[in-house]
Amino acid sequence: MVVFNMELRARLDRITQELSKHVENLVLFQVTESTHAMARSIIAEMDDESQKLGATLIVADRQDAGEGRGDRKWVSPVGGLYLNWLRSGLDSETIGRLPMLAATAAHAAVSSIGVSGARIKWPNDILVDRKKLAGLLVFARHGELNWVTVGLGVNLDSAPTLDDPEALPATAVTEHVSGSDFDGWRHDLVCTFVQELDRSMAEPAPALARWRQLLIQSPGDEMQVRLSSGKVVSGTLVDLSDEGFLRIRENGEERVITGGDIIES
Secondary structure, three states, X not given: OOOOOHHHHHHHHHHHHHOOOOOOEEEEXXXXXXXXXXXXXXXXXXXXXXXXXXXXXXXXXXXXXXXXXXXXXXXXOOOEEEEEEEEEOOOHHHHHHHHHHHHHHXXXXXXXXXXXOEEEEOOOEEEEOOEEEXXXXXXXXXOOOOEEEEEEEEEOOOOOOOOOOOOOOEOOHHHOOOOOOHHHHHHHHHHHHHHHHHHHHHOHHHHHHHHHHHEOOOOOXXXXXXXXXXXXXXXXXXXXXXXXXXXXXXXXXXXXXXXXXXXXX
16 A cells, blocks of 8 residues: 555545455555556566466646547546556457446446536547546557556546647536535446446356447448548448447448547547
8 A cells, every 4th residue: 555644544444444355455645646657667567577467546636747548648637536446367259348337337437426418429428418527548469468558538627738630629517416415426436336336247148238338339330430541431330249349331341340449430
């Protein structure tokens, strides 16, 4: 455990008590560079030394170098929640489902603090009124012992201003829930997210069905998807594969897209 002051200690003790059956290691920061970078560093070091690690949680109130998908920055000012959950030893099938399972867990978490009407933008952005409230980032390292980390960022106090013209406009919890119980919101978000993620990994079918129900995209939608290479694919959504991949008809031919960002739908 890493504790810098009594306020953090009290918050850490409260989370530890509620998540004692779900998390073995908990680190809590007021500010750090990036919880996701820290998680990847831990994975690299532990994997190189052939060490195992139980479920570990890194939580921060602010990030100075937050990370998003596709090497983009995640604006992470004070007034948000930023965390990474990591562990070793998951099977490849569970890891493949994590983007979907984590999205339903994040949806349950924001709903638990009173946010209504949240939906999921493929694969795992949490939107309210088509504005981005929260985002997830999944990283896996496969080998003799598989490793994975799931990052979650939630705007609580205010929506950050974004420079990317293709980015969705942002929103914050305070725009949808009355009051300003930031400590309470953080606690409930962290605990609900971890508990729901554990539950969905143990019994994935209900969570996967819920993920499909919550998607704003549906078969027949015209969309554009920017791939990690930068190429943009335009076409009609045919359906989603069992793995949660997009099946898109482009110029009369169907193709499967495993990852990317929908920039128009």
